[in-house]
Ligand SMILES: [Zn+2]
């Protein structure tokens with residue numbers, strides 16, 4: 566259990582994490598770290614099985630703590646059919662010949678992967694009532710310690726309440742060799758934190774929502790560190806990868822500490838996730854979460870900067886935005902170097918993501934502020950041109 570004393574109304578923040586192992590050959594320690602469990606159920610996809618799953622299996626078998634493995638079908642999307650598969654395969658057929666017995670469940674769920682595999686495993690662990698841990702194969706998102714699983718249900722994406730990982734095992738060598746797009750996605754998920762925390766401060770002022778300065782500062786500091794080292798992301802240095810991972814973990818810790826994704830998700834997540842949902846609705850495979858969030862972050866930062874210059878902006882909000890402008894500018898500069906792909910170029914989709922994003926979840930953000938002032942539609946329309954100009958006009 567991690568703990569942090571605080572001066573906010575929660576007084577003490579806790580997270581149910583037992584072990585965090587971040588090192589160059591962390592996978593080799595998996596059996597030792599999970600020595601308290603006897604029937605470990607491994608969930609992975611085809612790629613993560615090759616990258617780490619097979620080795621994890623070997624080590625758990627040697628230690629006598631292995632149960633079995635589920636390999637999620639391709640494409641390994643976090644949808645209900647994949648959760649269903651992993652749930653069905655969680656049990657063994659030991660009870661088949663005895664009608665008085667139930668299927669024999671594992672005593673631990675181990676996700677080997679990131680993103681989808683982690684979301685699926687978290688749901689399975691929550692439903693069968695055993696703890697779970699993750700062997701991360703890419704620094705692509707901050708959901709390792711998250712308390713929810715966003716899952717595709719039909720043509721919708723629904724955020725299900727879950728539990729968070731008790732064990733986090735991150736092998737730096739494996740992460741450093743992850744596909745470059747996954748590294749970019751991790752940075753994309755991190756740069757959004759500036760917008761998320763500014764939104765949180767905005768909501769505190771307008772709605773009186775609970776706000777914790779210590780958690781907010783912890784996430785902002787981690788974001789700063791991640792951005793500084795991200796300029797050399799393509800070199801895949803262990804130190805850079807570690808800074809990205811630290812950032813993602815601290816941001817996840819902020820979620821666990823407050824019991825809400827508020828410190829890690831605001832306008833940029835609501836718009837990015839709406840774009841994801843719009844793809845799902847059309848039966849398309851959505852972009853990586855961190856890539857969508859990265860795209861929406863540029864939009865949201867440009868939107869805040871536009872509002873800063875606007876006479877209709879309340880003076881208290883202008884003061885608030887001013888604090889964040891240096892950080893926004895750093896992120897906008899960073900994009901010139903690392904170039905997170907910009908995929909939402911269709912104006913209709915872009916604008917609809919903003920308009921629908923406002924109510925993606927119940928959360929007061931910049932979008933609601935603009936909506937209440939009758940300015941959202943105008944801003945959604947004009948920020949498209951500015952974002953495109955920024956991403957395709959001035960960066961090249
Ligand atoms: Zn606090």
Ligand SMILES: [Zn+2]
Pocket residue numbers: 706707754834854858
């Ligand atoms: Zn995220």
